[in-house]
Amino acid sequence: MDQHELIAVPWRGAEHVDAALARYFSLSRTQAGKYGHRFERLWDVIERNTTGGKRFRPRMVMAAYTSLGGADLEAAAQLAAAYEMLHTALIVHDDVIDRDFVRRGHANVSGSYRDIATTAGIPLPAAEHRGMSAAVIAGDLALSGAYRLVDRTGAADNVRFRLREILDDAVTAAAAGELADVDFSLSPRPPSVDDIVEMERQKTAVYSFEAPLQSGAVLAGAFDETIDELGEFGRNIGIAYQIVDDILGVFGRQESTGKSTLGDLREGKRTVLTAQAFSSELWGSVADLFGKSDLNEDEAARIRGVLVDSGAKGFAERLAADFANRAWEHLASDAIPASLRDELSPVVRKVLERVR
Template identity: 65%
Template sequence: MDPHDLVVVTGRRLQRVEEVLDGWFEVAAARGERFGSHHAHLIENLRRNTDGGKRFRPRMVLTAFETLGGTDLEVAARVAAAYELLHTALIVHDDVIDRDFVRRGRPNVSGSYRDRATTAGISLPLAEHRGMSVAVIAGDLALAGAYRLVDGCGADELTRGRLVELLDDAVSAAAAGEFADVDFSTHATMPSVDEVVEMERLKTAWYSFEAPLQAGAVVAGAGLATIDALGRFGRNIGIAYQIVDDVLGVFGEEDVTGKSSIGDLREGKRTVLIAYAATQPEWVDVHRLFGDPGLDTVGAARLRDALVTSGARDYAERLATDFANRAWEALAEDSVPASTRDELAPVVRAVLERTK
């Protein structure tokens, strides 16, 4: 499910975000020349890894901004670009945590610098360490860029302060969620469903849905009731979306999702599916297969069977529907204009349809 296709903003507005991003990379590259060729190359590598993104978070910012009657596109575009740079920073760091060297079918920042090191004759373990180290630095630069864009967005002091606070909360939430996810993977005991839901809200829903929608509303000059309602919408639809994504990660068709249906099981990823199944007797006979690096298709099929017979799949789909319905309730509040509701309603419907 690609939510970027469900939210439509005018091409002119989205194009302005692209121009802001291009401008940031150009300035960053020029600044980097003062510090040597390595810095300039790092900025260019980071730029390549940002190109081709779906710009979902900027779309969230602009949708709220546009449908709530916002008029200052320059401010909105800079804030929207900031959330794209935040996304870039977080996925670059996430790839380091997961020891992934490829994204979107090509080497990511870690992979690019690992490959450069191996070409230079450095052993693979050292090359991988070099690649991940450089990626940490690159992610830091993108994160700093997000703050720089918000701070220089051109809004008045009060509005800018509110925007920085929203960005701060999104960064802190993502850090807390990532930490929880890492922590879960190192514990023998399985987290509860509620703990997984909270982790997914912090790690993904907050910076992908909640904060961008609220930031767009702030730039548009919306009232507190509207901003709060959009935050609740974003929180609940973000959780619903992530639960559905986790279900598709195990049961989805690979040629449709573009994602391995065995990877999450082999990795031992803690999701709502797994947290619920771990409380059921059907899990006892198969739990040793979960997280096995050598898990094959036969073992994966046994795990999927257990997730179905234990009721975990049905439970996860019902829970996603429940959160999607909560999102709709927030969207239906009187403080949310019909124009905003009409633009965001397809996101709710899409999530509900994918849980059937």
């Protein structure tokens, strides 16, 4: 569920979001101290796992809020920080599901607690179980934190209720998408392209694009038509972004993406690429390699060749461009003010650049 930086320029409100998160973790550690050093240390690990990210979701909140006339950056920063905490919760739990112990090149929550256990002499299987157990608890705390931060915006009751509804819809969609992703990986029947697109919308687009943009707009007091158009924009650009991310996960350059091009193939990850390729008679020549845990570069090259020759790569690129163009259409709506259109246009351009 990681997003790479889309716009390499400073953004308004970044320092306010960082300050809001710092205050939240400081208060949480103080509260945790009542339950002992062990619990306090867990909060240190959670905070470490929020650093190093791109703050993409908070950026979407602040872009919508400030471009729609919002002026209370402190209140907006609390809301933006809520989406960073939601992101933290989801990736911590996602790592447990995937049995990953490293993220961004460093030990994640599971890995940190696994390493503490192995250092204490606990055998590896038990140490890994302890690590994942701690991560489940950490993810739960981060999720709770997202709701608490929404409540700290100081918004009127009716506005705060709507913000919580949007956040809750995002949590529900992400859970549904995660479950679908897990089921797809275990099912002998390959999912369709439409199944994959809907899973990616639920798992990533809603909480990364739709909900943050709509939340910022609601807090700014925007009209319902504007909020609806932002949701449609977020849905389409979120799907486009995820399809491109899946393409780069197989065909990208690791020095640019920061992601190995072997991981998704070794995992047997179901994407638009593979869903389209499954229907090709060429797929049978590499089917036994897909999902092979020790897949090497030569074997990966064979799979990539089939993805190209079957037309799956070209299909995925065209589909991503189609969703990005749909996003343009919603961004061009009269309900979206020019200031917000200017703020979000680079996001669409960047997605289109990545797919070329």
